[in-house]
Amino acid sequence: MPKRDFVDPAVVRRPGTIGFEAIPVNVAGPSVEAARESIGDDRLRDMLRDMILIREFETMLDTIKRQGAYRGRPYQHRGPAHLGIGQEAAAVGQAAALLPSDLIFGNHRSHGEVLAKGMAAIERSEDDWLTKVMAEALDGSILHVVETLPAPDVRTRAAQFLTYGLMAEIFGRAAGFNRGLGGSMHACFPPFGIYPNNAIVGGSAPIATGAALFRHVNRQPGIVVANIGDGSAACGPVWEAINFASMHQYEHLWDEPRSSGLPVVFFFVNNFYAMGGQTATETMGFDHIAQIGAAFGSRNLMAEVIDGNDPLTVMDCVQRKRAAIAARGGPALVDCQCYRQSGHSTSDASSYRTAQEIEAWKSADPIVEFGARLQGAGVVSADSLATMQDWATERVTEAFQLATDETISPRLDPRLDPHAISRYMFSGAAAEREPSGPGDLSIARAKLPRMAQLAERDRRGVSPDGTRLPSTKVVTLRVALFEAIVDAVERDRHLIIYGEENRDWGGAFGVYQGLTELLPPRRLFNAPISEATIVGSAVGYAMAGGRALVELMYADFIGRAGDELFNQLPKWTAMSGGILHIPVVVRVSVGSKYGAQHSQDWTALVAHIPGLKVVYPATPYDAKGLLAAALAGDDPVVFFESQKLYDVGELFRTEGVPRERYEVPIGLPEVKRPGRDVTILAVGPALYPALDACARLAGEHGIDGELMDARSLVPLDLGPIIESVRKTSRLVLVSDGCVRGSFLNSIAAEIQLQAFEYLDGPVTVLGAPNWITPAAELEEAFFPTADTILAAIDEYLIPLPGLGSPAKTRAERLAAWQTGV
Ligand SMILES: Cc1ncc(C[n+]2csc(CCOP(=O)(O)OP(=O)(O)O)c2C)c(N)n1
Numbered sequence: 001m002p003k004r005d006f007v008d009p010a011v012v013r014r015p016g017t018i019g020f021e022a023i024p025v026n027v028a029g030p031s032v033e034a035a036r037e038s039i040g041d042d043r044l045r046d047m048l049r050d051m052i053l054i055r056e057f058e059t060m061l062d063t064i065k066r067q068g069a070y071r072g073r074p075y076q077h078r079g080p081a082h083l084g085i086g087q088e089a090a091a092v093g094q095a096a097a098l099l100p101s102d103l104i105f106g107n108h109r110s111h112g113e114v115l116a117k118g119m120a121a122i123e124r125s126e127d128d129w130l131t132k133v134m135a136e137a138l139d140g141s142i143l144h145v146v147e148t149l150p151a152p153d154v155r156t157r158a159a160q161f162l163t164y165g166l167m168a169e170i171f172g173r174a175a176g177f178n179r180g181l182g183g184s185m186h187a188c189f190p191p192f193g194i195y196p197n198n199a200i201v202g203g204s205a206p207i208a209t210g211a212a213l214f215r216h217v218n219r220q221p222g223i224v225v226a227n228i229g230d231g232s233a234a235c236g237p238v239w240e241a242i243n244f245a246s247m248h249q250y251e252h253l254w255d256e257p258r259s260s261g262l263p264v265v266f267f268f269v270n271n272f273y274a275m276g277g278q279t280a281t282e283t284m285g286f287d288h289i290a291q292i293g294a295a296f297g298s299r300n301l302m303a304e305v306i307d308g309n310d311p312l313t314v315m316d317c318v319q320r321k322r323a324a325i326a327a328r329g330g331p332a333l334v335d336c337q338c339y340r341q342s343g344h345s346t347s348d349a350s351s352y353r354t355a356q357e358i359e360a361w362k363s364a365d366p367i368v369e370f371g372a373r374l375q376g377a378g379v380v381s382a383d384s385l386a387t388m389q390d391w392a393t394e395r396v397t398e399a400f401q402l403a404t405d406e407t408i409s410p411r412l413d414p415r416l417d418p419h420a421i422s423r424y425m426f427s428g429a430a431a432e433r434e435p436s437g438p439g440d441l442s443i444a445r446a447k448l449p450r451m452a453q454l455a456e457r458d459r460r461g462v463s464p465d466g467t468r469l470p471s472t473k474v475v476t477l478r479v480a481l482f483e484a485i486v487d488a489v490e491r492d493r494h495l496i497i498y499g500e501e502n503r504d505w506g507g508a509f510g511v512y513q514g515l516t517e518l519l520p521p522r523r524l525f526n527a528p529i530s531e532a533t534i535v536g537s538a539v540g541y542a543m544a545g546g547r548a549l550v551e552l553m554y555a556d557f558i559g560r561a562g563d564e565l566f567n568q569l570p571k572w573t574a575m576s577g578g579i580l581h582i583p584v585v586v587r588v589s590v591g592s593k594y595g596a597q598h599s600q601d602w603t604a605l606v607a608h609i610p611g612l613k614v615v616y617p618a619t620p621y622d623a624k625g626l627l628a629a630a631l632a633g634d635d636p637v638v639f640f641e642s643q644k645l646y647d648v649g650e651l652f653r654t655e656g657v658p659r660e661r662y663e664v665p666i667g668l669p670e671v672k673r674p675g676r677d678v679t680i681l682a683v684g685p686a687l688y689p690a691l692d693a694c695a696r697l698a699g700e701h702g703i704d705g706e707l708m709d710a711r712s713l714v715p716l717d718l719g720p721i722i723e724s725v726r727k728t729s730r731l732v733l734v735s736d737g738c739v740r741g742s743f744l745n746s747i748a749a750e751i752q753l754q755a756f757e758y759l760d761g762p763v764t765v766l767g768a769p770n771w772i773t774p775a776a777e778l779e780e781a782f783f784p785t786a787d788t789i790l791a792a793i794d795e796y797l798i799p800l801p802g803l804g805s806p807a808k809t810r811a812e813r814l815a816a817w818q819t820g821v
């Protein structure tokens, strides 16, 4: 560990061998007799009943997909149905070992896990609590539907609630668990510990890891289970998550003695296939997923291969993992072998496997086998088996009737209510947060050495006579960010900060200098070079109740976190129907001087994705206020920072950067220099060449430019821009992003629609050419400069007699389109 653990050449150069412990395969689970002793007959019967419920539920989906009707009632289901027929023992065995407060995350094939966890939570909860949960969920709208059914007791009502809530969600109904906005592959119901399923293979691994991080940091008991398929064992983010959950720092570096790793079980539901590819024999380089365990820690991640056809074996395994995690920490890995009797989806013709293989597994059907064992032991009779099947059929049939009735279960429909979906894209008002208390900060802010150093600095970037002050003497943008972060960690004890080089290094670009002294390692730590899991775990940390500020060192590394940034971070608020909030701020530094893979402005990619707020401050004042706002809200914010600007002081606010906390509202552009003749709207670092351009327009051409700073891209109030255009009749938009696909084109298109009558010329979008970013010495020929802006004004808006620099002519712009560069 940095500074603590000496990397001793005498030790690391010593010869030796690396040993691995044997990984158990198919350790026999408990007998029915043993299970009767440990959990009792009722729970055993519940387990069988829940397996039958799952089978009936999935059979209903299979039947409607194939035959367009279930039990005589016609229904066309357009959406997906990845069924778990044959995998019921894995789901029910696991759930039997979990408490309601344990969390599960799933994948595209998780209906069974949702039902199993829900039923287990119902059986272990008090009636009063269940009644309250049902009444509160979606303001009672799920309960309202199922209340029309007869129910002899609260548990039956809760089973109806669960079955209907999931089914209505799958059918896209407003009274589904997630208002029909999640559907089959994204359903969740947090009160029962059912966290999101995930349509991205392996997507749940980093998120579950983040939820486990929340438990670990906040010393909350219980475990988190990531239910992922065998196919996901090849996914980079899954490996990243396993490593992140196993990091040695939890044990060796974190302040108070904590267990070895995060309380998460990577539960591979290993059905031997990822769609049509066989995993162990074809697409993987290992024989057993459990072998992955040998790569991490000294305990093989407690990995084992188990018989997932037997619910008692699965229950016993998860119970042991749970106990081991409580005693010594996690993570754990389970390779749960089972078989999907159904196709991958209902259109799957099973061309990649033999009928003989399917038959062999049907002969070992987990429900038939478990039913026979319970019957053999006298726990159930033939009659009670039939009663269970009737019970399951009744639950599924009644839910089916309600969920497929257009009047009883309508959909949220944006054709009828334009805001039906949009109102769930962002969270609205932020939840109250608990301020930091004793132990949450390592020392009081006032005693922080960096605070004392910064107190000496001038809050302005220019002296009253107009000369720019040296960056070492002023509150720079870097310092302003630091101040906002110190304010935020004081205000919210659940805010944690991590990323690469975040601790002793001081953050990749020095923003966190001094934070190491302020925050214990559990609130500020170095993450591995795992961009996917840095972002994905932040999503899980936030879902579990926390707030995360994570950092991507360069915008160009967004690609490594592509799924997490584009599919997970932005979508869970709406896909959960607004019940999950994702207070995560991702600081992304936009590089310069480091060439093509470190110096591209990717704001347009991020702004394109619905569900993200996108901010790009260019001044210290705005940086501090916008970061404060981002860290106070409950929505995901991608916060861009330019490496060109970390050292700028405050040039625009005469009073400088306030010492105290304040917020700059996200989405409000600002006039930085008023003018009459042409509006120049800049994004990020382009503000400074635009400022120079305004000075030259005034000094050399007698033209009064109005300079605006967008400050945010999403949301963006176009009102002030329209207001400015109404005055100047001309608009130039400029940023460092490559001009093709630049977000500025969207602004331009909208301004032309909204303010066409005020315009005297075309809205002119400027940016970098569609090339790679060249070497540092050539960046001036790449990123827009004052020359670029003046040349464009001359070419398209106002002739500037005597302007030396050649304009980029229309013909050249056209050629750029034709050639793709
Ligand atoms: C990242 C990603 N790649 C591909 C897919 C398409 N896809 C959906 S399920 C699946 C197979 C997954 O196999 P596995 O993880 O073993 O789960 P199983 O379907 O067997 O339950 C594939 C390739 C996807 N959803 N996400």
Ligand SMILES: [Mg+2]
Residues within 6 Å of the ligand: 229, 230, 231, 269, 270, 271, 272, 273, 274, 275
């Ligand atoms: Mg599989």
